[in-house]
Amino acid sequence: MSKSLPSLADLQQQHQAFIDAKLSLDITRGKPSSEQLALADTIDGILSGNYKSSDGTDTRNYGGLDGLAAAKALGAELLDVPASQVLVGGNASLTLMYQTLSFKRMFDERWKGDIKFLCPVPGYDRHFAICEELGIDMINIDMTVEGPDLNAIKAQLEADSSIRGIWCVPKYQNPTGITFSDACVTGLVELAKQYDFDIFWDNAYAVHHFDPNDVDELLSIWQEAERLNAVDHLWCYASTSKITHAGSGLAFLAASTTNLSWFKARLGIASIGPDKVNQERHIRFFTQHTSLEQHMARHAAILKPRVDCVLNTLSESLGHIDGCRWDTPKGGYFITFYGPEGTASRIAQLAGEAGVKLTPAGATHPYGKDPKDQVIRIAPSFPTLEELEQAMQVFCVAAQIAIAE
């Protein structure tokens, strides 16, 4: 059912009013708000001068390449894997991903020369940037409501033997918010085994629900990979960046014993070991201060009104306009808006003129190229609710103008 748009003249008048108001709003990046960050502010000082871990380790000194046992257990909880398979890194899972791909590129013969990655789109720009930096060609794979399109993947694998990996954000995907179905998880493992490529499983939003009573369930890919004897095709990542403090959290890698031992041999050359003091802070925080579940419920309470604001504004202004759609995720950090083909760049341009910074159209696709120019990622977490409301008004007017034009 299509609703008619306001007249272009009316829209342009509204747009001009926003320009005159000299707004400066930013809904580009998935950054937690100050309010969210403050939930973890007791983490500095939580050690009370006792730097010993429960296993006796002096966290202040060198050593312990793969992390404290209790920190591994935290990673295991996030990733739904055995703690023995977890390595605790620094403050960014992105760094662990870059390290995995760059180590592979440098030291794995099968990764030399012209190789390719499958990239579900829309997806996470920083994944694509790693491939581009390392000279790994990228193939777009459309996201369906169940996850990446397995038939499209299979067709690519049949046609091309140089595919070595796939990027996945399996839960509350960045940016669609979609959680992969059980069939999709199993299908990916089967294909990885059959066609000998690796799955890079960036489970960044494993516990990041908008409402603790209405959550998506993700099938454990680790268990599936074990069942199908394919754990060597799996690299899993998570972090506490959107749990405690964004820039000073813990990152986790989980992999098979073979892969982990190979990775550690490489990492041992590049590192004197992770920051164990910060690991111990996180361990104490989630044992003494709060549980992970309680803590994430507090995040949800802050995020949900923002997400509702975006969804409600979109519904009101663009709900019945042909060619406009979006998903209604139950978690994560983003809402993805799909406009009619050829409108995304223009929407971003119009919003920018009115002082609202949007993620550059195309950023959700490899090489920054959205072939249909229709996807815009909206990140509602960082602004205040009032700022967000204003930004979404601007967004909707910009979208209406772009469509009317």
Added chain:
Amino acid sequence: MSKSLPSLADLQQQHQAFIDAKLSLDITRGKPSSEQLALADTIDGILSGNYKSSDGTDTRNYGGLDGLAAAKALGAELLDVPASQVLVGGNASLTLMYQTLSFKRMFDERWKGDIKFLCPVPGYDRHFAICEELGIDMINIDMTVEGPDLNAIKAQLEADSSIRGIWCVPKYQNPTGITFSDACVTGLVELAKQYDFDIFWDNAYAVHHFDPNDVDELLSIWQEAERLNAVDHLWCYASTSKITHAGSGLAFLAASTTNLSWFKARLGIASIGPDKVNQERHIRFFTQHTSLEQHMARHAAILKPRVDCVLNTLSESLGHIDGCRWDTPKGGYFITFYGPEGTASRIAQLAGEAGVKLTPAGATHPYGKDPKDQVIRIAPSFPTLEELEQAMQVFCVAAQIAIAE
């Protein structure tokens, strides 16, 4: 003047007594002692819930690839460079070094294929490990009392156009404790410019004196490089690993504007930015709690008796034995013992049998091969003074046996 050794039988009896005592001592790695680490224990909690940096940055959130301004200033003080040229990394300068070399290897055409590094010996095993990992061939350059032998370097450069870099620990060198002379610093810059290679200047012990009233002065290589228009040949590193807490300090890279901008373009793909909360802790520690100078004087007071213990024991037991020598550094973390040729492995073996772990003979040389088998690095910082005295007794008996044999 040569002093005669005790009889081999006497020595073997002493050795057996040590074996019977079932010692378990370790003088292998340059790890700070608990007493030293405790000097910085107020660093956790120093923020008192205020995570804002003096420039207004919310240190908890993402961003700021090159670090907080005040953290850069701390790095600049350590490295004797302008703060504008400093990037603040994670908890390890080794990681910044690995990143520099691996980025160069992957993305700099001049670093592809068969290339070589000059390696002053004895030197730091982890530098050599990076080269080995990245397939960079290493050429030994002997250390003199003024630093690496410039004539030997020049001869290599004349003979070989594939040399791309040199590793240097210019102050209180690891492991000799030697500080490079002014002529050596200037000479290195001149050669780097003339022969187009880079200097990797690991100034790990810039302020790590054993006695604040008796220190070595190092000529500023940055100023020399600017004077000679050669800053693009310079990569400088430092960290607070042996200043605050070994595993959770800050690392620093200083480089020319061109090099820094290239490095940041690469790093931006691999990182979401450094841990700014930990940077802010360090900033507050060195503004509110103590000065860097006062703090290092406290380290010196703990280290000096240990260093004296090693030097005194060596003098007493091996002081006048032909072929034995060592340097008497004014700072750093090591004392290097040179035995007669062909004895180092045997000394390490005998000490190990008596429960004293020494750095594997050869570890101070590329590929783990000390061509004369005569260098042993002694690390006195970690054990208690009592343990160290015992370990040195064992060491000297082991050395005497190896020489007597």
